[in-house]
Amino acid sequence: MYVADSRGHAPALPAAPAQDAPAPSADDAARPSPAGRRLAAIAPTVFALGAVSLITDVSSEMVTAVLPLYLVAGLGLSPLGFGLLDGVYNGFSALVRLVGGHLADRGGGRHKWVAGLGYGVSALCKPLLLVAHTLTPIGLVLAADRTGKGLRTAPRDALISLSSSPESRGRAFGVHRAMDTAGALLGPLAAFLILRATVDGYDAVFTVSFCVAVVGVLVLVLFVPGGARGRASEGTTPDGDAGDVRPSLRAALALLRVRGLRRITVCALLLGLATVSDSFVYLLLQRRLGVPDRWFALLPLGTAAAFLLLALPLGRLADRVGRGRVFLAGHGALLLAYALLLTGGRTTALSAAVLLLHGAFYAATDGVLMAAASGSVPPQLRSSGLALVQTGQAAARFACSLGFGAAWTLWGDRTALGLSTAALAACTAAAVLLRPDREGVHEPEGVRSPEGDRSPEGVS
Template identity: 30%
Template sequence: MKPFAKKLGAGLTANVVLLGIVSFFTDMSSEIIFPLLPFFLVFNLGASFFIIGIMEGVAEAVASVLKVFSGYWSDRAGKRKPFISSGYGQSAFTKLFFGLATIWQHVFVLRIVERVGKGLRQPPRDALIAESSPPERKGKAFGFQKAMDTGGAILGPLLAIILVSVFASAYQPIFLIAIIPAFVGFIITLFLKEKKKKKVLKAPLKVGLKQLPIRMRVFVAIATIFALGNFSVFFVMLRTVDLGQTVTMALVFYLIMNITYAFSAIPAGSLSDRIGRVPTIVTGYLLFAVVCFIFAFQTGPILIGIAFLVLGLSNGFAIAVQRAYVCDLAPEEIRATALGTYHMSIGFAKLFSGIMVGFLWTFVGVQFAFIYGVILSVMAATMLYGLPRK
C-alpha cells in the first residue's frame, strides 16, 4: 500500500500524521516566542496596546491575502507540497531575527514577514489534509492536526517558563533558542507525498465569494463576524498582567489554555463528524463570549485560570472545525482556493479586530474592548444557529 493511502490509527493517513508532526515542532517554536512577544514589546521596547493591535491586525491581513494566492496557485499547479515546504521554511528563517530586534519597529516588520510563511503554506496544507482523509474522518483529521499543533504549544510555553527563569526579562536569547524546532519541522515537510491531480483548476483567479456555493458564502460571512470580535491572544496575555499577575503566571495560564485545546481538538472534530459542524462551531463561539465576559468584569486568579481553560475549549470547538466545514462545502477542484478565500475574509476581519480592540483599550477602556468581543461572538453564534441545515 502506498504511503499516501496507508491508514495510521483510526482513519489517519501518513500525510495527516506527518503534517501533525510538522505542526508540533513549528508550534513549539512559535509558542516559545509569541507568548513572550507582547511583554517584550510593551515592557522592553515601549510599544503601546494600540501599536500591538495594529501589528497583529496587519500581520493577519497580509497572511490572509497570501492565503488566497497560495491556494489558487496550488490549485492551478495541482501540487501542495512545494507551497507547504516553502512556507514552513520561510517562517523558520524569519524567526531567527526576533532575537536580534532592538526596537518595536523591528518586531512589527518581522511579525508581518513571519506571517507570510503561514499565508503561503496554510491553504495547501489544509487541502492536502482533506485530500488525504476519507470523508467521514475529515473532522478527526483536522482535529488531529490542531491537537499536534497545540501539543507543540504545550511544550513551547513550558520551555518558555524555564527559559524565563534563566534569562529573566532578556528575551532575545530565548527567541534564538526557539528557532531549532522550527527548522526540524521544515525538514519533515520534505517527506510528504501527494497524488498527481487528474483535475486541476484552469479558471483565472477570482478573489471573492461569487465562485463559491451559496451556503459557503453565508458561512464565510458569519465566520467573519465572529473573527471581528475574536482578537489576538496577545491582548488576553496583557490583560492577565494588567490584572496583577506576573509574566510567569500568565505563561502558566497560557499553558492551561493550550492543554485544554490539545485535549479538546480531536474530540470536537469527531463530535462534529457525528452531530454536524454547525452545533460544534456555535458552541465554540459562545465559549469565547464567556471568556471575554470574564476578562471584562473579573479580576481573581481562579476566574482568570477558568477563562484560559474555556478559551482552549473555544479554540478546539471553533477553529479546526470551521476549516473542516469549509472543506465540506467547497468542490474539490477549488478547495484550496475556497480555503484561501475563507482565510482572507477571516484575516481582514482580524485586521479590523486588532485595531478596534487596541483603540478601545487605549482610548476608551479595557472593559469596552472585551465587551466588544462578547457582542460579536453572540451575534455570530445566533446567526449560525439559525442557518438552515440544508
C-alpha cells in the first residue's frame, strides 16, 4: 500500500519517464547508450511489468514444459481421451477476464492489485502441484492457474497503456511482449536443466517454479506503481473521449457504443473468426509440409522466437504508420503462412518461413491490438475496454477452431485450410474497409472527426 500512496503524490507524466522515478529502470532510461536512448520513451512501469511477465512466464512455462512428462512418466497417468481443461472452462475463463477488467477499473483504478491477485493465485498453484497426484486435483490446480492468468491480463495491459504516452504505446506493448516471450522461451530450458540434475525431480521443478513466481509477484508489488489516480488525470494528453466516466458495469457495457472501440472490436472479431489455432498450424506443418516428428515439440519455439524478435520493431512501426495498418498487415502475414501451407512443398525453408510468418503475425497483432484499442477507451475504463476486445477475439478464435475441426472432419485438411485461407482473405478485406487504422497516432486521440462518425455501422 505504501507504494501506492507514494505514487499518489507523484503524478506520472507518461511522456516524461525521467520523472517517473521509483522503478529502477529509470536509470536504464537515463543511461546514454544508444539502446537506452531509443527506449527512453518507454516508461519504467512498462519495464517493471515486462520483468514481472518475464519472470512469471519462466515460472509457468517451467511447469507447462514438464507437465506431460510428469503426468505420463512421473505419475503413470494416461491423460488421453479427455482434456484436462474442457470447453466449459474456456467460457469460464472469458468471464474471469471480463470480471478482472471490470474490477480493476472500479474504485478509481485498482489495476495493480487485481493484476497482483492474478499473479498471486498462479504463484500459489505451484506448491499445490506438489500435493495433487491424481487428474481431478491437477485439473483444478491448472484451472486456478489459468483463472489467475485471466484475471491479470486486462489490468496489466491497461497499466501498460496508462503508463505510456499515446504516441509510444505500440512500442511499450512491443517491449512488454518481447520480455514476456523471452520468459516463455527460458522457462522450459530451466525446467529441463533441473530435471537433468535431479533425474525426474518434478518436485524440485515445481518448487523452483514457485520461488520464481514469488519473485515475479514481489517485483510487481515493489516496482509497479499502484493507484491510478495520478495517471488517470493525465492532464497533458487528452486520452479517450469521455473524461469523467465512472467505472460502473453499465459504463463498461456502454463502451460498445463508442464508435472507435466498436470498430476495433468488430475487426478483431472478424479476423479472429479466420484465425486457426496454433495447434492446428503445427499439425498442418507436420501433415502438409512433412515436418519430422522429432521437431514437432519444438515448433512453438519457432513461433515464439520470431515473436520475440519482431515484437519491438513492429510495435515501433505501428506507432509510426498506424496500429490498424500493422494489425491488418499481421493478418496478411498469417494469410501468407496459410498460402505456404497450401502449397504443400516439403522443404525445411518453407516450414521455417511459415513459423517466421506465424511469429510475425503475433508480433504485429497481439500487443498492437491492445495499443490500438487503448486509444478508444477512456482511462477510467481502460481495463474493462481491453478485456472486452481480448474476450471478443478469444471467443472468435475459439469458434474458428470448432469450425476448422468440423471442416477437417468433413472434407479433409487441405479443404479446411483452403476455406480458412479464403475466409481470412475475405475478413482481412472487410477489416480494411472498416479502417481500424483510423486510430493511428496521426489523428489526435479523443477527437472524433465527423467523417469517423459516418463509418460503417451494423456490420456486426
